[in-house]
Amino acid sequence: MTTKRSRVAAFDIRLVIALLIGVYGVVLTVMGVAFTPDSEIDRSAGVNINLWAGLGMILVSVAFTLWAVLRPLRLPED
Amino acid sequence: MVTVLADADLRLNANVVDYMLLAMYFLLVIGIGYMARRRVSTSLDFFLSGRSLPAWVTGLAFISANLGAIEVMGMSANGAEYGMPTAHYFWIGAVPAMLFLGIVMMPFYYGSKVRSVPEFMLRRFGKTAHLVNGISFATAQVLIAGANLFLLASVVNLLLGWPLWVSVVVAAMIVLSYTALGGLSAAIYNEVLQFVVIVAALLPLTIVGLYKVGGWQGLVDKVSAGPGGPEQLSSWPGNQLTGFENNFLSVLGLVFGLGFVLSFGYWTTNFVEVQRALAAKSMSAAQRTPIIGAFPKLLIPFIVIIPGMVAGVAVTELQGENKAALLAGDPAPSGATFNNALLLLMRDLLPNGMLGVAIAGLLASFMAGMAANLSSFNTVFTYDIWQTYLRRNRPDDYYLRVGRVVTVIATVLAIGTAFIASTYANLMDYLQQLFSFFNAPLFATFILGMFWRRMTPAAGWVGLVSGTATAVLVFVLTESGVWVLPGQGGAFVGAGAAFVVDIVVSVAVTAVTAPKPADQLVGLVWSLTPKESRQRSTTGEDAGWYRNPGLLAGIVLVITIVLNIIF
Numbered sequence: 001m002t003t004k005r006s007r008v009a010a011f012d013i014r015l016v017i018a019l020l021i022g023v024y025g026v027v028l029t030v031m032g033v034a035f036t037p038d039s040e041i042d043r044s045a046g047v048n049i050n051l052w053a054g055l056g057m058i059l060v061s062v063a064f065t066l067w068a069v070l071r072p073l074r075l076p077e078d
Numbered sequence: 079m080v081t082v083l084a085d086a087d088l089r090l091n092a093n094v095v096d097y098m099l100l101a102m103y104f105l106l107v108i109g110i111g112y113m114a115r116r117r118v119s120t121s122l123d124f125f126l127s128g129r130s131l132p133a134w135v136t137g138l139a140f141i142s143a144n145l146g147a148i149e150v151m152g153m154s155a156n157g158a159e160y161g162m163p164t165a166h167y168f169w170i171g172a173v174p175a176m177l178f179l180g181i182v183m184m185p186f187y188y189g190s191k192v193r194s195v196p197e198f199m200l201r202r203f204g205k206t207a208h209l210v211n212g213i214s215f216a217t218a219q220v221l222i223a224g225a226n227l228f229l230l231a232s233v234v235n236l237l238l239g240w241p242l243w244v245s246v247v248v249a250a251m252i253v254l255s256y257t258a259l260g261g262l263s264a265a266i267y268n269e270v271l272q273f274v275v276i277v278a279a280l281l282p283l284t285i286v287g288l289y290k291v292g293g294w295q296g297l298v299d300k301v302s303a304g305p306g307g308p309e310q311l312s313s314w315p316g317n318q319l320t321g322f323e324n325n326f327l328s329v330l331g332l333v334f335g336l337g338f339v340l341s342f343g344y345w346t347t348n349f350v351e352v353q354r355a356l357a358a359k360s361m362s363a364a365q366r367t368p369i370i371g372a373f374p375k376l377l378i379p380f381i382v383i384i385p386g387m388v389a390g391v392a393v394t395e396l397q398g399e400n401k402a403a404l405l406a407g408d409p410a411p412s413g414a415t416f417n418n419a420l421l422l423l424m425r426d427l428l429p430n431g432m433l434g435v436a437i438a439g440l441l442a443s444f445m446a447g448m449a450a451n452l453s454s455f456n457t458v459f460t461y462d463i464w465q466t467y468l469r470r471n472r473p474d475d476y477y478l479r480v481g482r483v484v485t486v487i488a489t490v491l492a493i494g495t496a497f498i499a500s501t502y503a504n505l506m507d508y509l510q511q512l513f514s515f516f517n518a519p520l521f522a523t524f525i526l527g528m529f530w531r532r533m534t535p536a537a538g539w540v541g542l543v544s545g546t547a548t549a550v551l552v553f554v555l556t557e558s559g560v561w562v563l564p565g566q567g568g569a570f571v572g573a574g575a576a577f578v579v580d581i582v583v584s585v586a587v588t589a590v591t592a593p594k595p596a597d598q599l600v601g602l603v604w605s606l607t608p609k610e611s612r613q614r615s616t617t618g619e620d621a622g623w624y625r626n627p628g629l630l631a632g633i634v635l636v637i638t639i640v641l642n643i644i645f
Contacts, residue, residue: 011113011114011117013110013135013267013270013271016106016109016110016267016271017270017271017274019106020102020103020106020271020274020275021274021275021278023102024099024102024278024435027095027098027099027431028431028432028435031095031429031430031431032431035095035430035431036429036430036431040429040430041429043426043427043429044286044289044290044427044428044429045286045289045290045427046289047285047286047289049282049285049286049427049428049429049432050429050431050432052282052285053278053281053282053432053435054431056282057278060274060278
């Protein structure tokens with residue numbers, strides 16, 4: 001992260017979102033693959049929702065990260 | 079409270095993974111408070127984020143501020159009770175007003191550089207109207223913050239089994255810590271994060287819920303066969319929602335009562351919402367704030383109402399005879415209420431892991447609502463009451479300190495009102511009552527004041543007071559049973575009557591009192607504001623067709639109409 005022109009340390013909410021949803025996504029995916037018993041999956045109408053929601057969240061996290069990297073915050077230069 | 083579900087029936091079976099996911103969320107929430115604090119050096123930074131935020135941030139915060147506990151729990155409860163007509167609260171009851179705010183009213187709010195909605199009142203109508211507006215707004219915020227706090231605490235109570243008052247205090251402390259530290263910026267950044275978490279919680283729940291009942295067609299079949307019948311599947315005419323048996327009256331009530339008076343009153347004059355737009359970095363961004371917010375607003379009903387409807391047919395405690403009893407106004411044999419819909423569905427369907435995310439989403443939504451109430455309350459109290467009437471002309475850092483202290487006091491008051499909120503069965507009813515008291519007459523006064531230069535200061539406050547009194551009168555009549563309007567009909571009628579009375583009284587008083595001189599109304603009234611000062615820039619970060627508020631509003635409008643035709 002370039003901080004040459006920054007007056008205050010850059011704080012980008014997009015990266016905070018990416019961090020939270022990314023961790024959620026990884027935890028849920030691991031849960032879904034290895035730690036969700038069949039009885040739980042039956043209860044959720046046969047959908048392994050941990051796995052699918054986890055994968056979805058990883059995608060969202062990647063999207064927010066890309067957005068933050070490709071269009072970085074520009075602080076007022078003065 | 080006659081019969082309540084045993085706590086054990088609602089206890090969510092959370093395990094250590096769920097708690098870790100929750101803990102991570104709270105860590106980031108407090109972290110945002112600390113990071114935002116480093117940017118607070120003036121009172122404007124604290125109360126209006128230094129007018130520096132991009133439109134997508136303020137736009138999501140605009141929606142999230144309204145997506146509090148009352149909205150999520152109340153609307154899923156309404157979904158279980160009334161079905162698809164609940165979507166009116168989002169479509170006709172929000173979107174047109176949000177577009178109107180962005181296109182028509184924002185140039186006056188943002189362009190006149192006022193720091194709050196009551197301050198606009200002060201400049202347009204003078205002190206009496208300002209005090210009426212400022213005090214009623216501040217009172218309403220404390221009441222609503224209490225309602226949000228109560229719901230937040232009742233979920234913590236269910237989840238952890240803590241006594242209710244401990245849950246209330248702990249929940250209040252967390253919200254207080256980041257709002258007092260980072261001010262509006264902390265509240266807004268957290269609202270954006272909260273929005274994402276709420277969607278991450280409710281979207282998977284909706285998908286699993288639909289699988290559970292056999293897809294959309296399965297839901298249609300089951301709701302049609304159950305109590306309430308097939309009319310719960312189309313949004314119009316919504317007789318059960320309004321309480322009017324006559325289709326024409328019901329549609330009229332929805333369009334005029336909800337769509338026009340209640341929603342325009344709420345979305346265009348409520349400082350909780352307008353404050354988010356005032357924090358935007360330019361006129362263009364301020365105008366786009368409510369319009370960008372309208373896109374998610376169109377889609378939220380699907381992840382709030384559908385889980386409610388699924389709960390009404392798939393959760394043992396709410397389906398069949400239980401739903402029939404609740405619709406008839408009796409307690410359900412199971413002891414459940416519609417307000418339990420979302421929690422019961424989460425309990426039934428979600429495995430550990432997803433359950434933690436869902437709980438985080440619920441708590442996020444509850445905190446969003448309460449933080450929004452607090453951050454708008456402290457601004458109005460500090461700028462409009464303390465600085466204007468009680469302690470003028472102090473240095474800026476004095477008002478920054480007052481803002482932080484007032485946030486603490488407001489939290490204590492909200493803890494008190496949390497217990498008032500706990501006595502109402504359907505929280506949405508309670509909220510609608512408050513709205514009709516304060517918001518409906520406010521919109522009448524604002525719209526007259528912005529477009530009719532002759533309207534006098536005296537007309538401003540007399541109209542407001544008589545409009546509010548009318549709403550209270552209708553409320554008393556319906557509550558005491560003199561005038562019977564079931565469902566939400568009472569609130570619609572109250573709001574409509576308040577609006578009409580406000581207009582009539584304002585016009586009558588204007589006829590006999592003296593107007594303000596024209597030079598004091600520049601920037602506040604349409605015909606006296608030079609065109610260039612209402613204009614937004616179209617260069618730099620405001621350039622491009624996709625940043626044109628008018629075009630965006632048009633797209634939203636088309637989607638709204640299509641959704642209303644489909645459902």
